[in-house]
Amino acid sequence: MIAHVAWRLSRRALVNLWRAPLPSLVSVLTIGLALFLGATFVLGLFSAQALLTGWGAQAGVTLYLDRAITDDQGRALAQRIRGDEPQVEVTYVDRATALKRLRSDLGDLAGALDGLTQNPLPASLEITPRVALAPADVRVLAAKLSQMPSVEQVDYGREWLDKLEALGRGVRVFGAGALFAVLGAALLVVANTIRLAVYARRDEIEIMKLVGATDRYVRAPFLMEGALQGLIGAALALGAVVVLQKWLLPQATQAFAFASGTVAPDILAPHMAALLGIGAMVGLFGSWLAVARFLRT
């Protein structure tokens, strides 16, 4: 009995969708638009995070060494760091090279260095992460390297990293808040849209209740319709997001120098399943709210 009742309710849900295509279309488009905005927002957040991490990766660490050590000792230290920290590249800059670079950087003012009787610059090790490191990881790396022998000073652009970290935190907090606001608003809009559809069929609900239908029986086709509308809306949103991610975003990032090289995260099967699942849940929950209000009144 349960099987044929379930089949009958599913059939009714499909027939109802078919018989009232306009309200169904409005619900589907509303859910699709809300999910598209939400998904685009999440995609934007991930891209911003990737951009910030990319900037963090550019922040290298420079270790200034004791002036008393020889070039051989400096190169040996570089080798040791390469062994301990395979995720970074290490370049040894001897004192003469450092002076040559300074001279080159000063350009026309380089003559000021001619009066020096000895090279005042220390040798240094330039540490560059091979993969993008978060600002916090750069900080940990700098702290660890500062403990190495013969390292007198560590420079890793602390202020810049602090600002980057604060920016990252701000993006995350704002993003989470805005995402909840977008999803909350979407749910309300969806619930109201579905409520209009339910209202249009109040006679049917009244008669169902009159002939002895339980609230669960009355609710079931509406929930199925809601879930189906949510699923179709989510599929539309998914298609639009894929188009945006594969085609529009690469063109947009090319247009902005600061974002070049930033790639939005790939949309994988779990992401697609999550979006479709969220769509079905939004439709289901929206219908539940709409019918519950109607059954109460």
Add this chain to the structure above:
Amino acid sequence: MIKLFHVKKVYPGDPPVLDDITMRVEKGEFVWLTGPSGAGKSTLLKLLFCAELPSSGQIIVGGRNIGRITQGAVPYLRRNIGVVFQDFKLLDNRTVLENVGYALEVLGVSDWDIRDRSLERLEQVGLKHKALSLPKRLSGGEQQRVAIARALVNEPTILLADEPTGNLDPGLTASILQLLFDANARGTTVIVATHDRTLLTRYHKRTIALDKGRLVSDA
């Protein structure tokens, strides 16, 4: 079968719609419920099929105290009560057969049984040939016959009719009432609310009269 003890129904700010109603309807009876407009007839019927709850007093229907049953039990009570309205309450986008079958669908009856039993009821009310028509294509009398078929298709023990002939001409009225008498002859308890006194004089049955919410006669 149906018992009311000192039943009162009041809406806030208004005089009582029903006031101290005590009555009893036995199994298999046919009862006219009469009185002028606003006497409380429709409200009394609504109390019997739980569309409204009494403000005070007790109502027993088929051994169950309506004031004490839970909201979840109401549908199961209604499955034993067929209801017919003046405005038919048919779904315009469903065929006649689907409208009649609606009352069986909620019981979980198979599609095949729904079809057979609905056609059987439609044959009883003389509308088997209109099974696949939409209600809008039928006359008022035919629509009321469909509504009666729907009310009787799951063989309820009680049939309530609220001004079932209110919109119909005298010729059709007789045929509709005959369907209600037939249901009563098969053992269904029938209560018909009407303000049409000519029906009461033409068809002599027990008559309960209400006026301004009070029971004024029972004969």
